[in-house]
Amino acid sequence: MIKSVKLRLAIVLVSVVLALIYLFPTMSGKVPGWWGNIFPTEKIHLGLDLQGGIHLLMEVDVEKAMHVSTDRMTDSVKRMLLEEKIKVLEVTQTETGTVKFILEDASELEHLQTFLEERVPAWEHMSTQGPVIHYLVSEKDQDRIEKLALDQAVETMRNRIDQFGVAEPEIRVQANNRILVQLPGIKDTRRAIDLIGKTALLEFKLVNDQFDPTKITVAELGNNLEVLYEQTRDPETNAVISRRPYVLEKKSLMTGEYISNANVRFNSQFGEPYVSLEFNSQGAKLFDKITAASVKRRLAIILDNNVYSAPVIQERISGGQAQVSGRFTAKEAHDLAIVLRAGALPAPIQILEQRAVGPSLGRDSIRNGFVSMVVGFLLVVVFMVIYYRLSGLVANLALVLNLLFIMSILALAQAALTLPGIAGIVLTIGMAVDANVLIFERIREELRFGKTPRAGIESGYGKAFLTIMDANVTTLIAAIVLYQYGTGPIKGFAVTLSLGIVSSLYTAIFVTRLVFDIVAERNPLKKLSI
Amino acid sequence: MQFFNSDKMNVDFIGKRRLFMIVSAIAILVGLASLMVRGGLNYGIDFAGGTMVQVRFANDVGSDELRQALAGVDMGDVSIQQFEDEEAHEFLIRVEKSKTDLVGLSDEIKVVLDEVFGSENVDIRRVEMVGPKVGKDLRRQGMLAILYAMIGILIYITLRFEFRFALGAIVALAHDVMITVGVFALLNKEFSLPIVAALLAIVGYSLNDTIVVYDRIRENMKGSGKLDFIGTVNRSINQTISRTILTSLTTMLVLVSLFFLGGGVIHDFAFAMIIGVLVGTYSSIFIASPVVISMQPKKK
DSSP: OOOOOHHEEEEEEEHHHHHHHHHHHHHSSSHHHHHHHSOOOOOOOOOOOOOOOEEEEEOOHHHHHHHHHHHHHHHHHHHHHHHTTTEEEEEEEEEEEEEEEESSSSSGHHHHHHHHHHHHHHEEEEEEEEEEEEEEOHHHHHHHHHHHHHHHHHHHHHHHHHOOOOSSSSSEEEETTEEEEEEEEEHHHHHHHHHHHHOOHHHHHBBBBTSOOTOOHHHHTTTTEEEEEEEOOOOOTEEEEEEEEEEEESSEEEGGEEEEEEEEOOOOTTEEEEEEEEEEEEHHHHHHHHHHHTTSSBBEETTEEEEEEOOOEEEEEEEEEEEEEOOOOHHHHHHHHHHHHHHOSOOOEEEEEEEEEOOHHHHHHHHHHHHHHHEEEEHHHHHHHHHHHHHHHHHOOOOHHHHHHHHHHHHHHTOOBBBEEEEEHHHHHHHHHHHHHHHHHHHHHHHHHHHOOHHHHHHHHHHHHHHHHHHHHHHHHHHHHHHOOOHHHHHHHHHHHHHHHHHIIIIIIHHHHHHHHHHHHHOOSSSOOO | OOOOTTOOOOOOOOTTTHHHHHHHHHHHHHHHHHHHHHOOOOOOHHHHOOOEEEESSSOOOOOOHHHHHHHSSSOEEEEEEEEEEEGOEEEEEEEEEOOOOOTTTHHHHHHHHHHHHHHGGGEEEEEEEEEEEHHHHHHHHHHHHHHHHHHHHHHHHHHHHHHHHHHHHHHHHHHHHHHHHHHHHHHEEEEEEHHHHHHHHHHHHHHHHHHHHHHHHHHHHHHHHSSHHHHHHHHHHHHHHHHHHHHHHHHHHHHHHHHHHSSSSHHHHHHHHHHHHHHHHHHHTTTTHHHHHSSSSOOO
């Protein structure tokens, strides 16, 4: 322990001033302009449970992403084989994710194998049975593709959220292909989920008018046709009101990846909102080609397997523009434009966990937390003064400083204060005086042995020190484990509890000892008020 | 002011250790029995999965009316619970639904409530949806957290003291956790994430108490040779009991404040802590040290 009272006093004063500086922005609400040039301006950050907002945990279906990627690869391998003149009857992806080749002539096996080894190194040979050969994407590449899908999903979500305009969103990748999104201040959960979780895969497919969609059989559909629906939903309940079927050619002519911009426009006749699309130059060329080839046919615009509209192509469209209309509300059109601009998710996602706190509950929680903190504090403070008299006042000073330090470190570290976090602070109030109780009880013991106040203080602090350390380290272990395993607001409890423990060591031992020493220096104590 | 004078105090805690162990064993057994009878803890949606909607009405709505209004929504078992302050017209609607899509359920509930009671009167204060997958994960994580905390503590005490002390501390901790969980089973109170946090805080707290006693034992063992080990332990408990009770008292003061004033989420958390602090105080006096004595190698 440092001997010089002056030096110790300086350390305490400096730490108190620093704490006040970090707390000032939170306390004052608004800081003067010059303050920001010299001092920190960050306020204590409130958790979602206190300021209101939405917490979403999602899982990206990476298997699906894997499947799509293998499908694409299979298509291009098919073309390559044609160029290479290796005749195959079939190249398809099986249900288990392997790629199946059926050779026309089994003797070409070796040719195929060397070709694939060279051109598609990501595929590993699995098995050969006569002309039937199976390949599988290597584990390394599977991991790579899955990681790419996850990164892409996060990127797309971040884009969408940024465009929607949320202050301080948090988007984090977690284990098991999960993504955690926190949106402070957002109330409408359904809208948020739609915005973030929509795959938003836009496709253009031709309508086949030769068949009646209500009567077509599975045999007639075959491999190249499919039936998709145009659904009308009740704007309020989101329930499907009507479904209109279309027979479509399965092959998608173009997808949303060529979109360069999307905006909400209003129909001049009825004022109905629609989304106008602009393609990039590559997309414009492609769209020009598609429309030129299919004038007078109907082109369906499909989003996530729902048909939005299927207008007749009146003439070739070369301007690189298209529109998606449907029965949107203005809000829906606005959000659709965002997701189309931000791009599609690489794979569908599933919502695993969803928590939303409204602003009114957040306000109530802050009030309840604050009131219970003040009442708990007063109870302890009064008790300490009754039980330990003047020494109790010293312990109370330590308690006030402890609260000050916890709060200022929260502001400094920008750790979120949550409702369980407030509970942690309140609990700390009760537990932090423990160090002083230990010391004071020890001093009382020493005094009963007939020691002078000064010697009693000296040996009381000395003997209690190790005990206090041991007792606090174990609580700290529990708090750190909780931080590691806790989720959301619970983490906030671990944070304030740990901060409280560490800072109470400083205030309850260092600061109170200093006070006793200062008093003892000025006037030698005859009797200790303890 | 002084409640105890630790110099004059000399209660024979150790002599009656069998009595206290029997009392604790009974308490643990009652907890286990109610766990079995109820077929497990009453898991909240954090652990069981499901949807919870907290709603407040501006007008006078009773729980029967609410139940009737929700009868039209297809959602299986619904539990409706009114907040204690009846003036607030505030309810918790809890649905444990696993068969269909949970994501849209809270929207459905909101739409129905808006329709029946008028949207201007309905304030959806909180919505939570936990899928079954996450519930399972959270359950596992909670168990692991308590397990790892205990292992970490075991290591620390073994390093600082001796293994038999660590063992005594762990027995006391397991005792506290089991009784607290048992009380939750007995009262059929909801077991949720904040309760796991409370259990960990109890682990830390109870240990705090235990260590103070252990520390005194260690100190006294170095000192006078007059007393045997049992006598030393008993002396140490007597010397520290004043502090043990005081700290429990100050902690209890803040917990009572949290219990009554902290609001819904904190209420159950504070309840768990109150039980845990009571049991933890008891165990650090009557269980932790006696176990160390039972571990004492018999001298010949």
